[in-house]
Amino acid sequence: MLESAETINAGNVKVGVFPMFVFPDEGDTDFRLAVSIGFGLNDLLDVEGRAAFSDDLTFIGGHGEYWFLKNAPLDLSFRGELHWGFVDGEVGDTFGVDVTVLGSAPIASRVELIGALDMAFNSMDIGDDRDGFTTVHLVPGIEVTINDDLDFLAEFGAGVTDSSSHYAAFGLAFYFR
DSSP states (O other), X not given: OOSOSSOOOBTOEEEEEEEEEEESSTTOXXXXXXXXXXXXXXXXXXXXXXXEEOSSEEEEEEEEEEEEEOSSSSEEEEEEEEEEEEEXXXXXXXXXXXXXXXXXXXXXXXXXXXXXXXXXXXXXXXXXXXXXXXXXXXXXXXXEEEETTEEEEEEEEEEOSTTOOEEEEEEEEEEEO
């Protein structure tokens, strides 16, 4: 997720860089580098493009996020996303639709606790056929405001379904106003 439930302020641009460690199997770790760029459309809606790169896999996608509950004291938003995965091996390309509910709340003056439920409905080319699978992640995290233009984020994604890998990610989000 690598963001709180708050959307990007209207007219602002956010750029993020996030190292990510994916744990597909016990004792196995894949490194990925995720990047994002987003734009605040209004006080409740933003759009973001994202990509993640590793040695043999590239994901690209984009989402829209709607902030439907503000400062009550919990913030809640809904995110819908499309993504494509490109594999440099025998397994084919993937396509998916994600739906995510994000919640966040302040726990200190510059610190927010984040939680998310993310579900991705995917299909993959396997030979001449397509096969579907669903990933579900429960994601706790934290966002620390360093200054008005810079946030530090960290999270752990706990895979719930058999096709969901656990992961850990952290990084920086830069805001241009």
